[in-house]
Amino acid sequence: MxxxxxxxxxxxxxxxxxxxxxxxxxxxxxxxxxxxxxxxxxxxxxxxxxxxxxxxxxxxxxxxxxxxxxxxxxxxxxxxxxxxxxxxxxxxxxxxxxxxxxxxxxxxxxxxxxxxxxxxxxxxxxxFQPSSGASGPPAAMRTQCKNNLKQIGLALHNYHDVNSMFPIAVQPKFDRSWRVTVLPFLDQAPLYERYNHDATWEHPDNAPLAGVVVQTLDCPARPFRLDDHDRFLSAYSAVTGPGTAFGDREYVKINAFTDGLANTLMVAETCGKPIVWTRPKDVSTATDEPEINAPGDALHESNGVMSSYHFGGAQVLLGDGSVRFIGEQLEPELLRQLMTRDGNSHGEPRTPDFF
Known part of the structure; x- marks a missing residue:
């Protein structure tokens, strides 16, 4: 490991x-x-x-x-x-x-x-420490990453305003990723129009788009942003699984957040997951370890549900559009609760003090 x-x-x-x-x-x-x-x-x-x-x-x-x-x-x-x-x-x-x-x-x-x-x-x-993809002071990179997540949150809520529901993590037809779905709400309408929505993400029509760097999906603190095939890797993933904000292949509305929007995670930093941004893949409460910056099977990879190159934890987008920093010391059970929209039947605030 x-x-x-x-x-x-x-x-x-x-x-x-x-x-x-x-x-x-x-x-x-x-x-x-x-x-x-x-x-x-x-x-x-x-x-x-x-x-x-x-x-x-x-x-x-x-x-x-x-x-x-x-x-x-x-x-x-x-x-x-x-x-x-x-x-x-x-x-x-x-x-x-x-x-x-x-x-x-x-x-x-x-x-x-x-x-x-x-x-x-x-x-x-x-x-002799070599330069890497990361540039700028840590505080500035963390602020830029936070702004990226805020833009993603705004895009998700604008999508909800138009469609009366949040986007599904993976569109059933040809398995289109939510990152592609919200492109028009991220000021990326031309890129959205170039995508062939009647084909898979690996189709020859869509394969070239995998190499396009979408700045809003890029954390400046990570040392690299492309894989071996020069495809852009998303720094952020939706938290999926039963009871989460993105559901388990189901559309979710705001009134389904019985725990409160401010107590539910929607999108998290996942720099330790080599996920191509157009690929219909995210982190899941069912398959990923409920840890932050957990060790990985390979270098620069993590088996945890969240992973970041910011020291001490990772930044997450909450359902109300706010962005918080979660420390690595957060207990797995509390993290599991925060990743679900209905995990607390009494609706009591569960946000930890060190958020």
Whole structure:
């Protein structure tokens, strides 16, 4: 199982713990400074640094930009490669330090050199952290994500005003997703008209639309937005299942929310679910774990009903159109109740204080 979201240094998801990864950079930096202290040219230092540090950095870079590129090499092979690099760097560093000590340098000098390497080892993962799809400060990205969910909520209520009911999660005819249904209410009428409503989402007429990036369905905090086939993945999914706001293939009206609109979840962040935005698929209370940011079977995936790259939890859209942030510590039973529109027969407010 892989943690979601991946740790700040994603190489730890390949089977090696955080300490060996950290040690690899420490000994690499130690080796570089040892060579330089012994009088080597900076050219030699640069070559050594590239030899030891470039492979794992490139693995990280490729993984963040396209998580599935290295799928055939994941697991034991990558773990073995990193372990080999650690052993090589350790052996070279110890040999250099031994020769440095035999040349007449004091243990104090050796310790000072090791301390420099240790400090630089802390900095290397930060300096070489590759850029990803996410851009901007965390607070700004969270605000943009919140605004996206508010627009989705407004679109759902405008659809209800026109049709006297909320859209069904999956249209029975050709299984059209609700995300396609509400496009006209998201100022995407031209895109809606391009969609062939008499064909499946994978039909040649509709397949090209899967690659269109709909900004309202994109969370800026996630590191990638496209799959291996350059199809746009939705950051948000409807909460489906018996008794939910989207029902179980049934149309739902406002008067069906006996718990109150403000106490019922409709749409949630699901960045850990690789769902193409035109695909008629969402999260379900019947099949997904009632957890937030639960571990997943693959890197950058989550088995939980909600998953987000915002620290500590995920943002959700409530039935009244408001957007709240739910912390990961929310109890599964309370989360189950919040995902249903009629789970509390007395209609008492169930919204937790830390929403």
């Amino acid at each position: 892989h943690d979601f979201p991946p740790s700040w240094w994603p190489l730890t998801n390949y089977g090696l713990g955080g300490l060996p990864i950290f040690l690899m950079f420490v000994v690499a930096t130690l080796l570089v400074f040892s060579i330089r202290v012994r009088g080597a040219k900076w050219e030699c230092v640069a070559r050594t640094a590239l030899l030891v540090g470039l492979p794992p950095v490139m693995v990280l870079w490729v993984d963040l930009s396209r998580p599935s590129v290295l799928q055939p090499l994941r697991g034991p092979m990558i773990s073995a490669l990193l372990l080999m690099l650690i052993l090589i760097a350790l052996q070279a560093a110890m040999r250099t330090l031994r020769k440095y000590r035999e040349a007449g340098n004091s243990w104090e000098s050796v310790g000072r050199l090791a301390l420099i390497g240790l400090c630089c080892g802390f900095l290397l993962p930060v300096v």
